[in-house]
């Protein structure tokens with residue numbers, strides 16, 4: 153079952169060392185949680201349109217993560233990858249919980265992270281993401297993001313406003329962590345945690361300083377910092 157799985161991962165193209173995509177991390181944390189063996193294929197933004205269609209021949213908008221599961225057969229979505237792993241590797245801890253309602257709640261949390269944290273993080277790291285690319289990928293990143301007519305600086309908006317938005321939206325997450333005393337999903341991490349940790353990895357990769365200010369120091373106690381420290385055991 154495990155032989156031949158390949159995960160296409162996105163690296164910053166300047167040094168090609170850091171895996172930063174929050175959606176790829178959701179998939180990686182899910183695969184690792186289940187103890188699945190897979191090969192990582194590092195790609196840059198510019199590799200995606202040529203490499204991903206070889207794995208998913210009918211794809212219209214190639215993206216990562218993509219998991220190659222057989223020749224000419226791939227899954228091109230983080231949630232689809234996690235669902236595949238949950239279904240095909242039933243041994244070990246669950247990703248989505250024991251019941252459909254647990255899964256639905258975790259997907260609700262996923263939507264919260266994607267709509268309440270991702271936009272502010274994206275605005276706070278537009279410039280750093282650009283600066284971490286090699287010349288060709290930087291040109292692609294800039295032109296694709298500036299298609300709507302705004303520059304990267306304009307898209308980034310006001311730093312203080314972004315930090316305020318993050319802090320406001322972290323409040324409910326902080327309360328959930330305080331209540332659980334562990335992971336969002338309780339004693340074992342699950343999909344909800346993978347979405348949150350992946351967003352933190354993305355932010356921290358491009359701006360450790362803003363991550364410290366905007367997440368770890370956003371609320372005046374150690375709850376988010378302890379969570380981040382605990383998450384390090386999953387980030388391999």
Ligand SMILES: N[C@@H](CCC(=O)N[C@@H](CS)C(=O)NCC(=O)O)C(=O)O
Nearest residue numbers: 173174175215216217228229230231
């Ligand atoms: N629904 C997809 C979204 C994947 C996605 O947007 N991936 C981004 C990286 S985080 C990508 O491949 N972008 C390609 C590009 O910007 O050219 C998932 O969750 O897997």
